[in-house]
Amino acid sequence: MRRYRLNSPFGRRTALGLLGAGLAAPFIRPAAAQAAWPEVTSIPDALKGTGEVRIATFGGTMQETQQKAYFEPFEKLSGIKVRAFPGSDPTKVKAMVETGNVEWDMAQLSRGSIMNLQKHGDYFEKIDYDLVDSGVDAAYRFEYGLEMLVWAQVLAYRTDTFKGAVPKGWADFWDTKKFPGDRAMVGTSAGGWPEMEFALMAAGVPPEKVYPIDIDKAFESYDKIKKDVVKWWDTGAVPIQLLTDREVVMTTVWNGRMAALQAAGVPGAISWSQGLLKRDAWGIPKGAKNKVNAMKFAAYSTMAIPQARVALGIPYGSVNNKSNEYIPAERLQVLPSAPAIKAQLVNYNYDWWIDNREAVVNRFNKWLLS
Amino acid sequence: MNMSGRDARGPKNLVPLLLAAPLLLFMLAFYALPVVTMLMRSVSDPAWSLSHYAALPDDAVFQKVFLNTLYTSVIVTLGTLLLGYPVALALVRTRRWAPVILILILLPFWTSVLVRSYAWMVLMGRHGLINEALLAAGLLERPLRILNTPLATQIAMIHILLPYMILPIANALRQIDPSLARAASGLGATPWRTFRQVILPLSMPGVAAGVLLVFVLALGFYITPAMVGGPREITLSMLIAQQVDQLNWGYAATLSAVLLATALAIIAACYRLPGIGNAFRMNTR
Numbered sequence: 001m002r003r004y005r006l007n008s009p010f011g012r013r014t015a016l017g018l019l020g021a022g023l024a025a026p027f028i029r030p031a032a033a034q035a036a037w038p039e040v041t042s043i044p045d046a047l048k049g050t051g052e053v054r055i056a057t058f059g060g061t062m063q064e065t066q067q068k069a070y071f072e073p074f075e076k077l078s079g080i081k082v083r084a085f086p087g088s089d090p091t092k093v094k095a096m097v098e099t100g101n102v103e104w105d106m107a108q109l110s111r112g113s114i115m116n117l118q119k120h121g122d123y124f125e126k127i128d129y130d131l132v133d134s135g136v137d138a139a140y141r142f143e144y145g146l147e148m149l150v151w152a153q154v155l156a157y158r159t160d161t162f163k164g165a166v167p168k169g170w171a172d173f174w175d176t177k178k179f180p181g182d183r184a185m186v187g188t189s190a191g192g193w194p195e196m197e198f199a200l201m202a203a204g205v206p207p208e209k210v211y212p213i214d215i216d217k218a219f220e221s222y223d224k225i226k227k228d229v230v231k232w233w234d235t236g237a238v239p240i241q242l243l244t245d246r247e248v249v250m251t252t253v254w255n256g257r258m259a260a261l262q263a264a265g266v267p268g269a270i271s272w273s274q275g276l277l278k279r280d281a282w283g284i285p286k287g288a289k290n291k292v293n294a295m296k297f298a299a300y301s302t303m304a305i306p307q308a309r310v311a312l313g314i315p316y317g318s319v320n321n322k323s324n325e326y327i328p329a330e331r332l333q334v335l336p337s338a339p340a341i342k343a344q345l346v347n348y349n350y351d352w353w354i355d356n357r358e359a360v361v362n363r364f365n366k367w368l369l370s
Numbered sequence: 371m372n373m374s375g376r377d378a379r380g381p382k383n384l385v386p387l388l389l390a391a392p393l394l395l396f397m398l399a400f401y402a403l404p405v406v407t408m409l410m411r412s413v414s415d416p417a418w419s420l421s422h423y424a425a426l427p428d429d430a431v432f433q434k435v436f437l438n439t440l441y442t443s444v445i446v447t448l449g450t451l452l453l454g455y456p457v458a459l460a461l462v463r464t465r466r467w468a469p470v471i472l473i474l475i476l477l478p479f480w481t482s483v484l485v486r487s488y489a490w491m492v493l494m495g496r497h498g499l500i501n502e503a504l505l506a507a508g509l510l511e512r513p514l515r516i517l518n519t520p521l522a523t524q525i526a527m528i529h530i531l532l533p534y535m536i537l538p539i540a541n542a543l544r545q546i547d548p549s550l551a552r553a554a555s556g557l558g559a560t561p562w563r564t565f566r567q568v569i570l571p572l573s574m575p576g577v578a579a580g581v582l583l584v585f586v587l588a589l590g591f592y593i594t595p596a597m598v599g600g601p602r603e604i605t606l607s608m609l610i611a612q613q614v615d616q617l618n619w620g621y622a623a624t625l626s627a628v629l630l631a632t633a634l635a636i637i638a639a640c641y642r643l644p645g646i647g648n649a650f651r652m653n654t655r
Contacts, residue, residue, distance in 0.1 A: 241491065245495045361616060365431045
């Protein structure tokens with residue numbers, strides 16, 4: 001019952017997302033949803049096959065978009081049936097591989113959680129890069145996973161509170177004199193990764209010098225904002241709720257969530273400057289029954305057009321450099337992968353976090369409770 | 371010695387066991403075994419040792435979280451007791467309104483915790499119903515902070531756990547022979563004295579059962595504190611979830627063992643109280 005962690009509501013982007021999206025959905029203008037999407041008309045024979053592939057996703061509107069953007073077209077083009085399951089979670093992959101009962105052929109995770117598990121044992125298959133499209137940026141490829149979705153963790157604020165002043169970057173977020181009001185930031189209660197990068201940039205560290213993170217300096221900087229943070233959130237629906245209910249005037253958010261807030265008519269905006277560019281990745285659990293099909297699907301879903309289709313359905317970006325050709329300029333303005341926005345973001349360094357996450361989280365707990 | 375009598379008794383004693391066997395096997399396979407497997411990790415992950423337990427006395431985070439969890443559980447238990455006892459009394463005393471009261475108690479019981487937490491957010495928010503009403507009535511100049519504080523957690527948890535307090539107390543009150551109260555007043559006791567010296571002591575098993583249920587359930591709360599609680603509020607369940615997510619399964623298992631041991635210790639302590647067994651006896655009157 002409620003005694004233990006309920007997986008679905010707090011598996012980061014799952015059920016709460018559904019709730020938030022469900023509330024906002026009626027307000028989304030049909031014009032945006034019905035814009036013509038580019039179609040893939042044929043695929044190389046190497047991506048065709050038989051049987052099925054079982055894919056774990058984060059559910060919600062994300063999965064709905066994925067269904068239309070690449071699950072359905074892939075089925076038609078390849079002859080491989082796609083079965084999608086919401087509720088992807090690295091701890092479930094760990095349990096599946098350890099018990100030899102691998103129910104997913106592929107899971108949407110992050111490079112961080114894939115490499116973190118891989119550090120503890122052999123949980124993932126290597127990616128077959130011969131199949132992968134040349135347009136996929138080298139930065140998004142790694143041995144045990146293929147990044148497949150670009151999103152941003154950014155500053156968001158209520159546009160009706162600062163008399164037209166626009167907060168830009170973390171020094172402004174920390175400046176409660178110039179921008180008075182309560183804040184919310186990512187906490188660690190459900191396994192979140194603290195926003196050490198933001199703390200450093202608030203203390204004047206230039207974006208390109210954020211990594212390797214100076215942990216002491218980050219916590220010194222955190223000290224200065226602690227009393228103004230009324231909520232350390234752990235799932236993406238929370239900051240949207242806090243902004244909507246005017247509990248906070250400024251918070252960090254996952255960029256995709258702001259579309260729902262704006263569609264619901266709440267005066268809120270994203271300030272992209274100094275945000276973090278994060279990615280989700282496909283990982284193939286070790287021993288997956290249909291791993292060959294999973295490879296084929298991973299390759300297909302990261303081609304230019306399938307990636308562009310996702311970006312048209314939900315404001316998350318593409319890992320394929322050629323996708324932007326298929327996306328109208330108006331849409332690019334809300335995508336973290338658009339060149340003008342990407343330039344303002346800091347590439348999240350999963351490698352640093354894999355080595356330091358445990359130490360940082362434990363210290364964050366201590367710091368928060370002190 | 372009567373051998374035949376003994377023979378007859380043997381198979382009869384097996385009947386209850388056989389009746390319970392399917393459930394016992396089910397619990398063993400799908401509950402006991404996984405729990406034991408998980409708890410074993412506290413001594414076997416990453417290597418066989420008691421190091422996870424040995425580290426707990428120096429673990430400041432664990433201690434603060436554990437104390438906070440206990441403190442919240444105590445407050446919530448007291449709150450449900452103070453609010454729940456009069457309701458239980460009313461439930462037993464009024465014949466006409468009892469069904470209505472029962473439905474009012476049970477209705478929120480059937481609503482998901484998540485939905486109720488959202489409801490509390492709407493009510494207790496800075497611009498929520500409570501604040502707006504107090505502001506409009508001129509009782510406040512600036513909105514109070516209720517949401518995202520420990521108080522919000524306590525209010526929401528009391529609401530969620532109230533039925534667990536009311537129902538056992540009502541059950542105990544219903545078992546009290548009405549002639550006892552009549553005898554007390556016949557002997558000249560005031561209603562208050564009758565309550566204090568007759569009703570209250572006789573209802574104690576129900577109170578003990580309610581306290582036990584509420585306290586143990588409150589120990590494991592996770593969603594409510596995360597959603598409506600204050601920025602520094604971490605409960606033991608939240609810490610466990612965080613450590614599972616971080617793949618520190620050995621440490622998470624150790625924390626789970628502490629939580630389980632605390633709950634078992636409280637149950638054991640309560641069972642030693644005289645008469646508590648009565649509270650769980652079904653009353654068909």
